[in-house]
Amino acid sequence: MDKSYIPMMDVWGVVLAPIYIIILTSVLIKINNSMKAGFSSRVIASLFLYYYLFFLVGTLNPLIPDFPDTRLFSLIISENYFPPDQSLGVRLFYYITYPFRIISLFKIELFILFQLFIFIISLMVLWKSWQIVLEKNNYSKSLGVHVFLTLTAVYPAFLLYMPIPLREFFILFGFSVMVYGLIDKYYNNNGLMYIVLGSILLLFGRPQLIVIVIIFFALFQKTKWIKYTLVVGSIFVIPVLFTTILSFKFTPDFFEYIRNGSFNKYYPMSYGEVEWNTYVDILKDMPSLLMQFLLSPLPLLHDMNPIHYLAVFMDAIFLIIVYIAVIYAGIRVSKVYVFIFILAASIFSIWEFHITGAARHRMPLVMIMLPVASYGLLKMYQDIKAKI
Numbered sequence: 001m002d003k004s005y006i007p008m009m010d011v012w013g014v015v016l017a018p019i020y021i022i023i024l025t026s027v028l029i030k031i032n033n034s035m036k037a038g039f040s041s042r043v044i045a046s047l048f049l050y051y052y053l054f055f056l057v058g059t060l061n062p063l064i065p066d067f068p069d070t071r072l073f074s075l076i077i078s079e080n081y082f083p084p085d086q087s088l089g090v091r092l093f094y095y096i097t098y099p100f101r102i103i104s105l106f107k108i109e110l111f112i113l114f115q116l117f118i119f120i121i122s123l124m125v126l127w128k129s130w131q132i133v134l135e136k137n138n139y140s141k142s143l144g145v146h147v148f149l150t151l152t153a154v155y156p157a158f159l160l161y162m163p164i165p166l167r168e169f170f171i172l173f174g175f176s177v178m179v180y181g182l183i184d185k186y187y188n189n190n191g192l193m194y195i196v197l198g199s200i201l202l203l204f205g206r207p208q209l210i211v212i213v214i215i216f217f218a219l220f221q222k223t224k225w226i227k228y229t230l231v232v233g234s235i236f237v238i239p240v241l242f243t244t245i246l247s248f249k250f251t252p253d254f255f256e257y258i259r260n261g262s263f264n265k266y267y268p269m270s271y272g273e274v275e276w277n278t279y280v281d282i283l284k285d286m287p288s289l290l291m292q293f294l295l296s297p298l299p300l301l302h303d304m305n306p307i308h309y310l311a312v313f314m315d316a317i318f319l320i321i322v323y324i325a326v327i328y329a330g331i332r333v334s335k336v337y338v339f340i341f342i343l344a345a346s347i348f349s350i351w352e353f354h355i356t357g358a359a360r361h362r363m364p365l366v367m368i369m370l371p372v373a374s375y376g377l378l379k380m381y382q383d384i385k386a387k388i
Helices: 011-035 041-060 069-079 088-096 098-103 108-136 145-154 156-161 168-188 192-205 207-219 224-246 252-266 279-295 306-329 331-351 357-361 363-387
Strands: none
Touching: 011 041, 011 108, 041 108, 041 145, 041 156, 069 088, 069 108, 088 098, 088 192, 088 207, 098 108, 108 145, 108 168, 108 331, 108 363, 145 156, 145 363, 156 306, 156 357, 156 363, 168 192, 168 207, 168 331, 168 363, 192 207, 207 224, 207 331, 252 279, 252 331, 279 306, 279 331, 306 331, 306 357, 306 363, 331 363, 357 363
């Protein structure tokens, strides 16, 4: 299967790539040392090169699926195309990535390197947030770092969506910065600047996440009267901002219209046809929609054979291992991450309807759980080893 972005590729991008790789790898190593993230220089260089090689191999490999959105983002990258009829998030992506497009000479092969550059910084920021948890639980800051990096290297969704022209790398960056701020706020009553910065970055990637941004900003306030005031206020603010920014209604019947319209349009790739007249109806359906979202393409609310979507099926198997590892890690070290994950995933599940699209859209949420899973897997290994 030819990828939709192949016609826009340029051989000079591949020729110049080694120079960019050397420069960007050096910058990543300096950033890592400055942040004291604990990633070794060799691992950073290997991970960066590994993902770029996967881009080259995946471009030519028919087993790696093509995604329709990649054509649009390839046009933005290579032709500096402004998408006037696209969503606000896509238009904002055009503006926020303009400096990267210039530096990459409007070549997809070089822009992908900047995507991976920002993606690896996201991993550093995420691991820094986990270091706060390790420190608070009297563990070494480097505990499980190699397991974490291994998980990032084999996570199927990362391999599917990071080394191709999409905006997911920017969404992951926003999520990682926001999560760092939330964790720092929870444990140290700091991090407000990172919460705000991460939220802004996140909204540039996907403006509809304004709902999540407001909820987390309210819930992670330490002062009770501020927290309760913001929580109550968000009930009124969220619908107004959601409608103003996206021109969508914030009503059960509108969310029903979105899901059911998509069900008819994308069947059999869609799931979860609903009947929502009240918010209570949404809450009743949320558990099943959440499970389908977290385990798609496994057939919970649809009857399609998941093996037909081999790449996404492998992603689901990987996630089951991650979920088990997170449970094994224990609530003492994982409670904040699990809370962020479940709350955000519940909100995502209201909107998500696509069997394979779920793998792409749950990716930033799963990313949050990888540090916890790394600890859980390490703990599992040590417990098994102690019993042998």
